[in-house]
Amino acid sequence: MNWLTNYVRPKIQALYGARKDVPDNLWHKCPNCEAMLFHRDLEENLHVCQHCGFHMRLDPVKRMQTLFDEGQYQTVELPKPVVDPLKFRDQKRYTDRLKEAQSKTGRSDAIIVAHGEIGGQPTVVAAFDFGFMGGSMGIAVGEGIVAAAKLAIDRKAPLIVVPASGGARMQEGILSLMQMPRTTIAVEMVKEAGLPYIVLLTDPTTGGVTASFAMLGDIHIAEKGAQIGFAGARVIESTIRETLPEGFQRAEYLLEHGMVDMVVHRRDLRATLTRTLGLLMRPTVLDGELELAERPAAAPEMAAPVQAEAPDETPSQQGADELAERA
Template identity: 70%
Template sequence: MNWLTNFVRPKIQALIRRNDVPDNLWTKCSSCGHMLFHRDLEQNLHVCHHCNHHMRLTVTQRLNLLFDEKTYTKVPLPKVLADPIKFKDTKKYTDRLKEYRTKTGNEDAMTVAYGNISGNPVVIAAFDFGFMGGSMGMAVGEAILVGADLAVKSKCPYLVIPASGGARMQEGILSLMQMPRTTIAVEKVKKAGLPYITLLTDPTTGGVSASFAMLGDIAIAEPGAIIGFAGARVIEETIRQKLPEGFQRAEYLLDHGMIDMVTHRHQLAKTVGTLLGHLRFQSSGLASLSYVSKT
């Protein structure tokens, strides 16, 4: 029996009431390594005070950041087959889904909502990277389509916010089929003469970047976001050459004409609101969105 471990430590812990002290008071910046107090980090919109690194946001944090007064309405999304190819690796796909649904409180990796940004009506489809790395499966494909249909019916802009590692391998070829499906959905919005805007966040990769993510009429990115198809290491091994410094980062893509602007998180809501104001059509408000409650 270890006297220090089994007797002294429990006594000390009881005295200082360690259980009453939250474990998440501090967050370590993954870029510079500085420890950041959680309240200061929240007030700074999860941007590191020391190196300006933009940390990943949950889908709720992202929507609260953009919509006026954090007010918006979530759109009901259709159910899809839970395990279409009966996939199993170290655990069943259905078990993974249950795990992430409990962890995130969301049914899948995408949320569709509508509201106003700077008084301008907009439909937003946002990824949650915390749900299986924001991987794109059938549920995400359906969500993109629902958002596009809603934007067309309400005659308002469509804003998509990727944060994804790419297609979801647990759904096999069905996940890859979402690439052309979502591309067609985007074309539907454009044919209706409506603005389609993408806000590229860290990371935007794989099949997501190879489809709807890079089709925006205006492509905005957060500073430092990784944007590309294959990973840098895979590319280097394939072409047997050293890649340029900052390759696949938002700033590199901006310099090479792949995106339109890199905007600090503090300025995102204002910038998107200004763009929507310039692009806004004659019809205002979201009265036609009342059909959503009937679905």
């Protein structure tokens, strides 16, 4: 058998060529319908299953490319916060977890802030990366939201936030919870400047993120099927000891109950934002002076009602006098 392995096999391999290694990332399984999706088709369809329409989680860089005109934008360098202020450790040190997430994603933390144009309108966008420790909100994320708000005010541009988060980062304890009022104040700064604040809710948006800036938007747009809520469904069921309705905490359920303004397919997001920003950012300043809306002409003052002069005698009195004269 040596001549088969030592002579025949090399001849065959030389004739047909060595077998090429096939990458293992060419196909992806849909988490919803379990259909196998070719990676190029998935990219072209913006990571939406073409069989069932399930919206998979999207990297923030790809998110920015789909939102900004021609995929052109500029990222903003964010302030560097204190690392591991509590010296936290569970099964691993917090610093080790940060290093793993940073090497995995290539980002310093779970948020990126960028500015560009959407539909020709200068816009600031802050997008979360769920792949970085579940998009959890710590000091760095709070700094990112504050920086995005200040940038929007400086550029007099609307602010769009795209959360994808499991909530506050437990490794930073009370300091992560302090980011809830900080981000709320940042949102109020944008609103006081008269600028639109839009929240694009993606899967998932939960915990302290939902309890703060994610539900303070002037307009809330949600992707199809996105999970949006505070506590998890299992926690709620075990607490209230009741079965939750079907589709609970999903975007469509929240739309029916008035929690979000619209549910939009991912391919229609940029067109929807372009239309929305065009309505909200109509020019109000012309030649340095405030352009007032044309007011309807004032109605002429109503003249005081003319009171008819009372007759000297009422008809009944006149008839009584005539009868008396005849008599």
